[in-house]
Amino acid sequence: MLRYVGQRLLLMIPTLVAISVIIFVIIQLPPGNYLESYIAELQAQGESVDPQKIAFLRKEYGLDKPLIEQYLYWVWGMLHGDFGYSFEFNLPVTKVIGDRMLLTIGVSFATIVFTWAVAFPIGIYSATHQYSWGDYGLSLLGFLGIAVPNFMLALVMMYLANVLFGTSIGGLMSPEYIGKPWTFAKAMSVLEHSWIPVIVIGTSGTAGMVRKLRANLLDELQKQYVVTARAKGLPPGKVLFKYPLRMALNFFISDIGSILPHIISGTEITAVVLSLPTAGPMLLNALKSQDMYLAGSFLMFLAFMIVVGVLVSDLALAVLDPRIRLQGGVAR
Amino acid sequence: MITADTASAPRELEHFVSTAPFDPTSAARLTPEQERFYLASQWMLMWWKFKRHRVALVSAVILLLMYASTLVTEVLAPYNLHTRHTDFIYAPPQSVHWIHDGRLIGPFVYELKKTLNMENLRRDYTEETSRPHPLRFFCSGDPYEFWGLVEMSFHVACPGEGATLFLLGTDRLGRDVLSRILYGARISLTIGLIGIAISITLGLVIGGMAGYFGGWVDLLVQRIIEIIRSFPELPLWMALSAVLPVNWSPILIYFGITAILAMLEWTGLARAVRSKLLALREEDYCTAARLMGARPTRIIGRHLLPGFTSHLIASATLSIPGMILGETALSFLGIGLRPPITSWGVLLNEAQNINVVALYPWLMLPVVPVIVVILAFNFFGDGLRDAADPYR
Numbered sequence: 001m002l003r004y005v006g007q008r009l010l011l012m013i014p015t016l017v018a019i020s021v022i023i024f025v026i027i028q029l030p031p032g033n034y035l036e037s038y039i040a041e042l043q044a045q046g047e048s049v050d051p052q053k054i055a056f057l058r059k060e061y062g063l064d065k066p067l068i069e070q071y072l073y074w075v076w077g078m079l080h081g082d083f084g085y086s087f088e089f090n091l092p093v094t095k096v097i098g099d100r101m102l103l104t105i106g107v108s109f110a111t112i113v114f115t116w117a118v119a120f121p122i123g124i125y126s127a128t129h130q131y132s133w134g135d136y137g138l139s140l141l142g143f144l145g146i147a148v149p150n151f152m153l154a155l156v157m158m159y160l161a162n163v164l165f166g167t168s169i170g171g172l173m174s175p176e177y178i179g180k181p182w183t184f185a186k187a188m189s190v191l192e193h194s195w196i197p198v199i200v201i202g203t204s205g206t207a208g209m210v211r212k213l214r215a216n217l218l219d220e221l222q223k224q225y226v227v228t229a230r231a232k233g234l235p236p237g238k239v240l241f242k243y244p245l246r247m248a249l250n251f252f253i254s255d256i257g258s259i260l261p262h263i264i265s266g267t268e269i270t271a272v273v274l275s276l277p278t279a280g281p282m283l284l285n286a287l288k289s290q291d292m293y294l295a296g297s298f299l300m301f302l303a304f305m306i307v308v309g310v311l312v313s314d315l316a317l318a319v320l321d322p323r324i325r326l327q328g329g330v331a332r
Numbered sequence: 333m334i335t336a337d338t339a340s341a342p343r344e345l346e347h348f349v350s351t352a353p354f355d356p357t358s359a360a361r362l363t364p365e366q367e368r369f370y371l372a373s374q375w376m377l378m379w380w381k382f383k384r385h386r387v388a389l390v391s392a393v394i395l396l397l398m399y400a401s402t403l404v405t406e407v408l409a410p411y412n413l414h415t416r417h418t419d420f421i422y423a424p425p426q427s428v429h430w431i432h433d434g435r436l437i438g439p440f441v442y443e444l445k446k447t448l449n450m451e452n453l454r455r456d457y458t459e460e461t462s463r464p465h466p467l468r469f470f471c472s473g474d475p476y477e478f479w480g481l482v483e484m485s486f487h488v489a490c491p492g493e494g495a496t497l498f499l500l501g502t503d504r505l506g507r508d509v510l511s512r513i514l515y516g517a518r519i520s521l522t523i524g525l526i527g528i529a530i531s532i533t534l535g536l537v538i539g540g541m542a543g544y545f546g547g548w549v550d551l552l553v554q555r556i557i558e559i560i561r562s563f564p565e566l567p568l569w570m571a572l573s574a575v576l577p578v579n580w581s582p583i584l585i586y587f588g589i590t591a592i593l594a595m596l597e598w599t600g601l602a603r604a605v606r607s608k609l610l611a612l613r614e615e616d617y618c619t620a621a622r623l624m625g626a627r628p629t630r631i632i633g634r635h636l637l638p639g640f641t642s643h644l645i646a647s648a649t650l651s652i653p654g655m656i657l658g659e660t661a662l663s664f665l666g667i668g669l670r671p672p673i674t675s676w677g678v679l680l681n682e683a684q685n686i687n688v689v690a691l692y693p694w695l696m697l698p699v700v701p702v703i704v705v706i707l708a709f710n711f712f713g714d715g716l717r718d719a720a721d722p723y724r
Contacts, residue, residue, distance in 0.1 A: 014555070015555075015558065015559055015562065018555075018559045019559060019562065019563070022559070022563075023571075026568075026571045026572060026575060027571065029575040143707055143710060143711075144703070144707075146653075146706065146710065147653070147702075147703045147706035147707045147710070148699070148703055149657055149660055149661060149664070149680075149699065149702060150661070151661065151664055151680075152680070152683075152696065152699045155683070155684075155686065155688075155689050155696070156689060156696075158686060158689075159686055159689040159690060162686075258561075261561070261562070261563065261564045261565055262565070264564040264567070265564045265565045265566035265567065266566075268564070268566050268567055268570075269566055269661050269664075269665065272665060273684070283567060283570065284570060284665060284667070287570055287571055287574040287667070288574060288667070290574075295571065298567070299563075299567055299568070299571060302563075302564045302567055303562055303563055303564065306562045306563070306564060307562050310562065
């Protein structure tokens with residue numbers, strides 16, 4: 001087991017290196033950089049730009065160095081917890097994104113829990129009641145969940161929540177609590193606001209998971225050991241929960257790796273619509289204004305989250321299913 | 333036992349030769365029905381199996397109709413993409429009536445009358461029910477350039493003289509939403525097709541190499557796919573489309589966005605191709621071809637590909653909706669396609685804030701074709717996948 005953990009951890013390193021290279025290339029691709037557009041903006045406003053100041057800024061941000069050096073500088077900084085400097089906010093990136101990252105993790109985690117909690121019973125019901133009206137209805141609902149774009153669902157839910165429950169529009173808490181210390185009332189306000197993003201982000205993932213769980217469970221239910229168990233006179237509930245469900249559970253854990261990127265994508269776009277204080281809206285702005293370190297660190301962080309999420313799900317799977325440990329290697 | 337009087341007859345039967353042609357199936361002859369079934373080609377069997385999947389069949393017809401409509405959008409749409417009616421800004425959907433004053437006079441609309449509500453400064457539209465304006469069919473209306481080439485003004489349906497026909501309302505510039513949805517279909521629907529063409533090519537070449545050569549090529553490709561898959565799709569799409577130069581022409585942006593969408597989607601197809609190839613290359617007929625000296629391209633193209641074309645088509649169909657949704661999401665955020673190119677996502681960009689939901693809900697209607705197309709592709713793909721292996 002230790003060996004397997006070690007292998008998986010070592011394998012993460014080249015993956016992360018490759019990801020950081022790709023991200024660096026992407027954020028370097030647009031012509032010009034933030035400094036240039038900043039200077040152009042100053043000149044457009046009629047302010048004089050001191051060439052010495054420009055040279056100083058250029059040097060300070062390492063923009064005069066060759067690209068490889070800039071990349072190494074960026075990665076080296078990240079390894080030391082220094083994520084670079086946000087040009088737009090005039091603050092270290094860590095200061096700008098710290099809270100937002102925590103909230104992104106929080107919302108994503110809540111969404112995964114929601115996905116599991118909803119997909120599990122529905123999947124079991126659909127599989128055990130195949131071709132019943134309930135199964136058809138739930139399947140149709142699931143398909144709708146896949147087909148309706150997240151952002152539209154977010155808009156409509158926000159509107160409904162406002163009309164039906166009087167929840168204030170947008171954000172993750174009522175406006176009067178922003179910037180205040182944490183109190184019980186503030187926590188309640190966050191809870192009141194957070195169910196919308198969780199449901200909106202969770203729908204498509206949940207729908208996909210229900211369909212996969214249903215298919216997996218149906219496969220298992222047709223196997224001979226189930227017939228044997230039933231023939232021996234085991235009560236139906238026990239037949240279901242003792243064996244086939246445990247087999248289907250494996251997939252539940254391993255599928256996290258594939259739904260996590262979707263959940264994080266969903267978080268981003270939903271966050272823009274609902275103006276949640278998570279990574280999404282800020283990443284969009286950073287990309288638009290070429291605030292490269294901010295954008296790069298956001299992307300790096302999101303990719304890191306996914307890599308870690310996949311690692312955790314792989315390890316959990318290895319704990320649950322000894323066959324994967326024996327194979328060694330990578331199980332994905 | 334031979335009796336005495338048969339002694340004169342020949343002891344043995346004469347050598348008999350039948351003149352009828354040899355027919356090995358004479359013992360167990362197939363009925364024409366069976367023959368039709370057993371001798372049907374693979375594609376025929378797939379079609380029969382697919383036909384049994386009712387929902388998939390209906391979806392296929394819907395998709396076919398939608399794609400066909402993009403060929404004659406100009407004729408179907410009552411107005412042009414950019415025709416502005418400055419007198420009818422944010423007009424709600426007009427309804428088509430049949431009976432006026434207890435008399436049936438066919439489909440007609442009433443004229444819209446605008447009043448400015450001075451309390452909330454909203455434009456209120458009421459129907460002027462005194463005079464019906466019958467719709468005209470196969471008529472001449474807004475002039476347009478068919479496919480940008482031929483000048484025409486033929487429409488399937490036009491509003492009556494002096495009246496308007498906003499079946500789905502108008503937007504903030506007084507443009508007809510229905511016409512814009514019809515025009516948007518052109519972009520939104522083709523982006524999926526072009527995108528999937530790029531990803532199939534990439535997936536086939538890369539997945540094919542990985543599956544056929546195995547070894548380190550396979551390992552490398554697997555790693556690359558894994559890395560691409562560990563990116564969150566949307567943020568990466570966002571980053572890549574921010575890279576597209578602002579001064580590109582709309583058509584270049586369109587292809588750029590399509591390429592970006594395809595760049596992340598090919599991984600799934602490559603995986604499917606790889607796993608199928610890994611299984612198929614161990615088959616005897618493949619070894620035989622190799623022993624006869626066929627080159628890898630020939631073996632892959634001639635012997636292996638036909639074995640899983642159907643599966644490939646099915647999984648390609650299932651990945652089109654993702655691309656359409658991706659484009660919609662990017663354009664919605666304002667970093668995908670930009671006006672004057674009009675896709676469903678660009679239209680939804682107008683419905684970005686809560687005011688629209690509350691005041692002008694008809695601006696959200698472009699989401700309906702998005703949902704229909706996504707559902708149709710999903711069902712169609714499911715049906716194809718079930719039919720892909722007709723021998724099972």
